[in-house]
Amino acid sequence: MTETNTSAPLDEAKVEAFAERFIGALNESSLMMMFSIGHRTGLFDALDGVDWSTSAQIAKAAGLDERYVREWLGAMVTGKVIDYRAGDASYRLPAEHARWLTRRAAPENLAVTAQWISVLGCVESKIVEVFKNGGGVSYECFERFHEAMAEESAQTVVAALHDHILPLSKGLEQQLEQGATVLDVGCGSGRAACALAKAFPASAFVGYDLCGEAIAAANALAREQGLTNASFRTQDITHLDESDRYDLVTAFDIVHDQKDPETVLANIHKVLKPGGTFLMQDIAGSSYLEKNVEHPIGPFGYTISTMHCMTVSLAQGGAGLGTMWGEELAEDMVKKAGFTELAKHKLEHDFINVYYVMTKP
């Protein structure tokens, strides 16, 4: 505050630098929406590996309206994402960019993540209301949340299950091969549980989620894949009437947005058999703002918290931990729930999250 106080002389270089940075942010955030549109319309895929093409050729290949495609290309060219040749008004997506933006690039398709900006944008007016009046914005208000989440999960969790995630717990894969009972809490659209059910037919998988829309998608996926060992049910995991039942409980990116995370963690402990494993993926970072100042996605983390993770919890009268609850608090809370021993892993493919592996004593 004191630096911008009217009585103090302004550092003019700092003034100019901030305005420049703001313009940069305006352009970059605009591009995020265009990345999302390019992904959803299939434009990046239509451009993948294709030589110089006109907007009409690109629109035809993607099955889209040329006028919109041409304007989108304008954003992509001025944003230095796509190359432009003025002589014949043609465009080309450089291979180096296609490598990060197409469905072929999965599980490293960055355009998937761009969708969050638009998903959050849809609820801005509701968020402004709760800034004034308190409370929260509930899951049902988010257009396409579960769809975007399923795509994100396919990249960060499903694609990494066998090579990176399951090996974090010694002997887990053998246990799943022999036949284990598994619960995925907050399973969303069920991509992870279905992938595991397919890979381990001798094991039985159950997924619980609060949202009927996500459960419908999960059951449809299980049916589509002909899985007889995966079932999904709408269930608030704050109330779990089971105990000593599962060999493995997984919680992929769900604890921080719980209404009552303490009860949920206690429930997970209760439903596990003694010796059972709890695998929790949650956001990397500190519980202390001062330690997150250099966090590689700090602004994104606190933004998605304000506009989704914290607010969905507050909408239920919940704790509102927020996305950036941090590893210190996470460790304290799982210990309080009875998981006295835990191993924490950072995986190269997923710098956004930390993977905690715990055993019920």
Ligand SMILES: C[S@@+](CC[C@H](N)C(=O)[O-])C[C@H]1O[C@@H](n2cnc3c(N)ncnc32)[C@H](O)[C@@H]1O
């Ligand atoms: C960030 S999403 C993660 C979904 C999924 N695990 C994935 O990785 O794709 C969080 C999920 O937790 C679910 N959820 C939140 N609170 C819940 C509760 N109390 N009981 C069951 N599910 C809950 C939400 O509906 C949402 O699908």
